[in-house]
Amino acid sequence: KAGVTQTPRYLIKTRGQQVTLSCSPISGHRSVSWYQQTPGQGLQFLFEYFSETQRNKGNFPGRFSGRQFSNSRSEMNVSTLELGDSALYLCASSFDVTQYFGPGTRLLVL
Amino acid sequence: GENVEQHPSTLSVQEGDSAVIKCTYSDSASNYFPWYKQELGKGPQLIIDIRSNVGEKKDQRIAVTLNKTAKHFSLHITETQPEDSAVYFCAASKSGNTPLVFGKGTRLSVIA
Numbered sequence: 001k002a003g004v005t006q007t008p009r010y011l012i013k014t015r016g017q018q019v020t021l022s023c024s025p026i027s028g029h030r031s032v033s034w035y036q037q038t039p040g041q042g043l044q045f046l047f048e049y050f051s052e053t054q055r056n057k058g059n060f061p062g063r064f065s066g067r068q069f070s071n072s073r074s075e076m077n078v079s080t081l082e083l084g085d086s087a088l089y090l091c092a093s094s095f096d097v098t099q100y101f102g103p104g105t106r107l108l109v110l
Numbered sequence: 111g112e113n114v115e116q117h118p119s120t121l122s123v124q125e126g127d128s129a130v131i132k133c134t135y136s137d138s139a140s141n142y143f144p145w146y147k148q149e150l151g152k153g154p155q156l157i158i159d160i161r162s163n164v165g166e167k168k169d170q171r172i173a174v175t176l177n178k179t180a181k182h183f184s185l186h187i188t189e190t191q192p193e194d195s196a197v198y199f200c201a202a203s204k205s206g207n208t209p210l211v212f213g214k215g216t217r218l219s220v221i222a
Contacts, residue, residue, distance in 0.1 A: 004153075033209060043154075043199065043212040056209050090153055097142050097205045101153035 001026055004093050004102035012108045018079040021105045025072050025093030031055075032074040033099060034066060037088040046089075049074050081109045112137040114202050116213025123190050124221055131216045133200035134182040140202040143183045144210070145174060148197045157198075158185070161205070190220045 005024045013019050025032050033056075034046040045058040049068035066076040072093075078085055086109045092099040113136040123129050135143075141162035146154035160167045160174045160183065167174050171190075176183040187194055197217050201210040 031207075042214045043201075045209040045211070048207070048209055050207065055207050058209065097203065098144065098156065098159060099210060100156060101146070103151075103153045 001028075004091055004100055006089075006091050006102040006105050008105060009103065010106050010108075012110060013081050014110050015081055015083060017081050018077060019081060019107060020075055020077045021089055021091075021107075023074045023076075023091030023093075023102060025074070025091075026095075026100060029093035029095050029100075030072050031094045032068055032072065033092045033094070034074070034076050035090045035092065036060070037090055037104070038086075043090070046076065078107075083109050085109050112140055112202055112204075112211040114200060114211050114213045116200050116216060118216060119214065120217045120219070122219045122221060125190060125192060127190055129185075129187045129190050129194070129218055129220075131185045131198055131200070131218070132182060133184070133202075133213050134180075135202040135211075136181065137202070137204070138178075138181065139204050142203045142205040143174070143176060144201050145185050146199045146201065148199065148215075150196075154199060187218075190218075192220050192222050194218060195220045 007022045031050045033048040048056040052068045063079045068074045088104045090104045092101045116133045144159035147157045148154045171188045173186040197215045200213040203210045
């Protein structure tokens with residue numbers, strides 16, 4: 001099976017802009033979770049979608065949002081970007097409790 | 111909520127030696143404990159996991175032990191090789207549909 005794919009792999013944006021990241025899960029996986037990884041805070045949970053519904057949400061401001069489509073593909077959006085949003089954004093898919101990560105999207109906010 | 115502490119933050123070992131990374135968790139309801147390896151420029155890769163009904167699990171040179179009473183679990187890598195050099199993360203969750211909570215990571219360097 002193909003693994004989790006994320007696009008784009010790299011992004012450069014400026015403060016105030018918005019960005020949309022995409023994640024395609026492993027075939028058959030209906031749960032998609034998003035994490036933010038920074039050197040200072042490590043891996044922090046953003047949200048999880050299952051069957052097009054947000055099932056869990058982490059402690060991030062409302063500028064961070066997501067959605068899931070009927071084919072389980074997921075997108076996350078960050079509006080009004082801040083310098084502190086620079087990070088590696090990771091998507092993970094799962095069939096049960098085991099999560100498999102994609103390569104991530106590295107976002108740089110200037 | 112759950113809190114996962116991971117030690118050490120950096121670890122250097124000679125090739126062929128063993129490496130041990132330890133994690134503690136706070137929520138006694140947690141029952142699923144995976145370990146991930148992250149190489150430079152890549153996403154975390156699951157290397158082994160354990161559930162709370164098991165005390166130890168092995169997969170070739172890698173083993174994980176779990177002490178539910180003390181709420182800690184450890185990763186053991188034997189006969190380390192240079193390709194084991196990476197950042198290792200432990201995590202915990204209550205299984206089902208609860209999110210993983212990660213430790214801060216351990217940077218392992220295997221010196222040839």
